[in-house]
Amino acid sequence: MIPSPSTRPQIRFELTVLDTPDPKSSATFYAELLGWEMVRIEDDWVTVRGTSGPGLAFQLAPDFVAPTWPDPSVPQQSHLDFDVPDLDAAEAFALQLGACAVGERVPDDSFRVYLDPAGHPFCLCRP
Numbered sequence: 001m002i003p004s005p006s007t008r009p010q011i012r013f014e015l016t017v018l019d020t021p022d023p024k025s026s027a028t029f030y031a032e033l034l035g036w037e038m039v040r041i042e043d044d045w046v047t048v049r050g051t052s053g054p055g056l057a058f059q060l061a062p063d064f065v066a067p068t069w070p071d072p073s074v075p076q077q078s079h080l081d082f083d084v085p086d087l088d089a090a091e092a093f094a095l096q097l098g099a100c101a102v103g104e105r106v107p108d109d110s111f112r113v114y115l116d117p118a119g120h121p122f123c124l125c126r127p
Contacts, residue, residue, distance in 0.1 A: 013054050015047065016080070019061035020118045026058040029116050032097050034082070056080075066119020070103050079113075079121040087112060090124045 020026040027038050027046035036055070040047040049055035069076040084090035091112055095101065098117040105112060111125040 015055050015057045017057045017059050018118075018120055019064050020058045020120075021060070021062060021064045022118065023058040023060050026116065026118050026120075027056075029097055029099075029118075030056050030058075033094060033099075064118070066115070067121060069115075069121050076121045079123060081111075081123045081125050083127040084124045085127065087124055087126060094124065 018026065023044065023046040024038075024041065027041075027048050030036065031038055031048045034048070034050060036048045036050045038046055039049050039055070040057075044060035045057060047055055047057040065074055067076040068074040082090075087109065091101070091114075094114055099114040099122075101112065101114055102121070103113040109126075111123045113121060113123050115121055
């Protein structure tokens with residue numbers, strides 16, 4: 001049974017956390033990609049945020065195994081989608097930062113798939 005609004009506790013989405021063998025390197029990639037800032041830097045945890053809304057955090061995982069998507073031997077488990085008005089410009093920028101394009105482009109070219117330098121999949125999408 002779903003609680004009524006008066007009894008439901010306040011819950012707010014705060015962060016998406018990605019495991020990585022190098023939290024600072026992963027955080028640097030996404031901070032530069034999104035124009036965000038690193039707001040918490042520790043050896044095993046780095047958080048990046050924009051001016052509002054949820055942020056991203058990167059947690060040390062020394063035994064991290066990157067997804068092999070589209071090869072299913074290590075599933076992607078999750079991925080991030082980013083809206084961009086100009087796919088070509090966003091792609092060039094992401095590749096310059098160290099992303100790697102993967103998969104085949106869709107016929108309508110509404111999104112493109114990449115791996116960040118640690119191997120996490122993400123998409124650049126037309127809004």
